[in-house]
Amino acid sequence: MKKLLLIPTRYFPSISGAEFYFQRIAEILSKRYDYKVEIFTSNAIDFSALRNPEGKMIQKGEKYYEKVNNLKINRFPIEYNKTVSTKMQIIKNNPYYNLLDLSDRTLSSLIENGPFVESMLKFFSENTPQKYDLIHTTYYPYFNILISLILGKQMGVPAVLTPFFHFANPRYINHSLTEVLPKFDKIIACTHTEKKILVEKIKIDDHKVKVIPMGVDFNVFQEKSNKIDNTYKFKKKFFQKGEQRYKMVLFCGYKNYEKGAISILKAIPFIWESYEKVYFVFIGPPTMAFNRELSKINKRKRKRILNFTPDNLTGYFDK
Known part of the structure; x- marks a missing residue:
C-alpha cells in the first residue's frame, strides 16, 4: 500500500481552492485507490490566522477539527509570540534544514508569511517517522512548504509542491521566496503558462515541473442541483x-x-x-x-x- 503525507497550509472547513484540491486528492486516493493518506496542517481557517492571532481558527473539539469525511486530520497550533529571529534560530537548529542550503532572507520571508507550526516539526522529531512514499504540500509562499522540505530530508523521501504560482503578483517573483522552489523534487503546475514562468523566469529544471490541469468535480454540482x-x-x-x-x-x-x-x-x-x-x-x-x-x-x-x-x-x- 502506498503511503502519502499531505501538508497543506490549511484544510477544510477552510474554503479556498487549494484546500478543496487537497481534500479531493486525499479522499479520492484513499477511497478509490486504497492509498494510506495522512494529513498534517495548521489550525488556521482564514488567511489572517496564518500570522495573526486575531484571525479565525478551528479549535479542538469543534466539528471537523479531527476528522473530515472519515479522514483523520492532524492540526497544529500556530506560534505567534516568538520573534522572527527566535523562530529562525529554532529552524537553524534542525540539522535537516541545513541540508537545504537556503539563505537567511528566504527563511525569514517564509517564517513571516506563516503559519509557523513549530509543534508539527517537534512531533516528527520526537516520534519515529512513518515510512511515507511521498510528501505533497501546497501552497507557495507559506512556511508549511519549508516544513515539507525539512521532513523530506529527514525521511529520505521525495517532496512535491503544488505552488499555485500567481505570477501576475509581483511578490511571487521575489527572489527571497523563489529560492525555495528548486529545492523540491517535483513541482505540479496547473497550466503550461505557469510551467513556462517557473522554468524560464525562476530557472527551475524543465523535467522537475509537471503540468496537471485543474478539473471540475461534477458530483458536487449534481448533488446540490437536486436541492435547488x-x-x-x-x-x-x-x-x-x-x-x-x-x-x-x-x-x-x-x-x-x-x-x-x-x-x-x-x-x-x-x-x-x-x-x-x-x-x-x-x-x-x-x-x-x-x-x-x-x-x-x-x-x-x-x-x-x-x-x-x-x-x-x-x-x-x-x-
Whole structure:
C-alpha cells in the first residue's frame, strides 16, 4: 500500500481552492485507490490566522477539527509570540534544514508569511517517522512548504509542491521566496503558462515541473442541483426595485489580488461610465485590500455592489 503525507497550509472547513484540491486528492486516493493518506496542517481557517492571532481558527473539539469525511486530520497550533529571529534560530537548529542550503532572507520571508507550526516539526522529531512514499504540500509562499522540505530530508523521501504560482503578483517573483522552489523534487503546475514562468523566469529544471490541469468535480454540482429551489429568484430578492432586469457580474472566491476580485473593483467605475445597468455581486471571504478598494467607490453607486461574506451568507459546503 502506498503511503502519502499531505501538508497543506490549511484544510477544510477552510474554503479556498487549494484546500478543496487537497481534500479531493486525499479522499479520492484513499477511497478509490486504497492509498494510506495522512494529513498534517495548521489550525488556521482564514488567511489572517496564518500570522495573526486575531484571525479565525478551528479549535479542538469543534466539528471537523479531527476528522473530515472519515479522514483523520492532524492540526497544529500556530506560534505567534516568538520573534522572527527566535523562530529562525529554532529552524537553524534542525540539522535537516541545513541540508537545504537556503539563505537567511528566504527563511525569514517564509517564517513571516506563516503559519509557523513549530509543534508539527517537534512531533516528527520526537516520534519515529512513518515510512511515507511521498510528501505533497501546497501552497507557495507559506512556511508549511519549508516544513515539507525539512521532513523530506529527514525521511529520505521525495517532496512535491503544488505552488499555485500567481505570477501576475509581483511578490511571487521575489527572489527571497523563489529560492525555495528548486529545492523540491517535483513541482505540479496547473497550466503550461505557469510551467513556462517557473522554468524560464525562476530557472527551475524543465523535467522537475509537471503540468496537471485543474478539473471540475461534477458530483458536487449534481448533488446540490437536486436541492435547488427553482422558485427562488436572486435578482428579485437583492436588486433594487425596477432594476431586476439589469445585468449581473458574479464573482465567487477569495476577494484577493490573485483571484481578480480587486481588478474587477478597479474596473467598475469605468464600466459604469459607459453602461450603468449592471450589478456586481461578490461572494466569498474578504481581504483588507478588497475592503480598502471597495471603500474608494462612490457610496451612492455602491448600492449596485452586493458583497456577501461567510458572515452574512449561508450555503457554504460546511453547512
